[in-house]
Amino acid sequence: MLDAVSLATMAALSTNHDWSRSAVGAPASWPSALRLTVDIMLNTPLPMLLCWGPQRAVLFNGAYAALAGAGHPAAPGGNVPALLPVPLAAARDSVDQAFSGVATHLRRRSLQFAGSALAHEADLHFTPLLQDDGAVGGVLCALAPPTAAAATSAGAAAGSALRILVVEDNLDSQFLVCEMLSAFGHDNAGVAHAEGALQLLDGGNFNVLFTDVSLPGMSGVELARRARARDPSLRVIFASGYGDALLRQIEFPYLSLQKPYEIEQLQNALAAAAASV
Structure with missing residues (x-):
């Protein structure tokens, strides 16, 4: 049963756009992950694209349409594009990873x-969107103002930038x-x-592993053990909502944070x- 928020969202979406002619169909048929993400995307000032389903239909908000220029269709889309939108085309590997x-x-x-003379x-932030069965239904791409490669604000001292997984x-x-x-x-x-973390650690040149203790499948503790065996210089920070009981037998240096x-x-x-790198 849909809750009141979902019903209100669907009503607004149906009023503002004829989704039945799009590749994603009418909002009444959407899974909850798609419905919630579209609601967030259409009500945020940050330019966003949503790539959904096996056909990879593309939806976007008004902020992205304005950024893409006068020749770009108005939001919200919902069809499989003949050409990939610029942010997705510029990061195909990241889209596939997501x-x-x-x-x-x-x-x-x-x-x-x-149509724009200036780049x-x-x-670019790519977030996989999980459906109720745990499968990835789509990917949300958010375009944020660029951060400096060597930013030192918010507590990061000059020269202390880390590469963190x-x-x-x-x-x-x-x-x-x-x-x-x-x-x-x-x-x-x-x-x-x-398992995905170990693959990234093999080629990512990370300084710090920041992992939850409780993960599906292999635990964060076992992940850290295997990662440290491969790279003894790797620094480890654990996050746990269950106290430090699972960390008492760890044989290597680590830091821990209690959630929240x-x-x-x-x-x-x-x-x-950073001080120990």
Whole structure:
């Protein structure tokens, strides 16, 4: 049964756009992940694109349409495009990674929109959208103002920028943590499970592994053990909502944060990790 918020959202969507002619169909048939994401996307000032389904139909908000220029169709889309939109075409590998369940963040990408003589710089954030059965139904692409490659604000001292892998199966939490790390001036990538983390660690040249203790499948503790066996210089920060009981037998140095933690606690842990790199 749909709740009142979902019913209101569907009513507004149906009023503003004839979705039945689009590749995603009428809102009444949408899964909850698509309905919620479209509602968020259409009501945010940040330019956003949503790529949905096996056909990869593309939806977008008014902020993206304005950024793409006068020749671009008005929001919200909903069809399979003949040509990939510029942000998706500029980061095909990241889009594919997100469809496999791995959130990715690309800093300072140069985007050239049709009809514009000037390139637009933006940080691109790709977030996989999980359906009720756990499968990835689509990918949300957000275009944020570019962050400096060596940013020193929000507690990141000059020369202390880190390369951090965030392992968190709650995608909302993962996105929030990665956004904070970017604001602190640290390069980062996010993944939802330990197996994917090990693949990224093999070629990512990371300084810090920031992992939830409780993960689906392999635990964060076992992930850290395997990662440290491959790279003993890797610094480890654990996040746990269950106290430190699972961390008492760990044989290597680590830092831990108790969920929910405060921004200052995260900054202190990162400063300690940076000092030991």
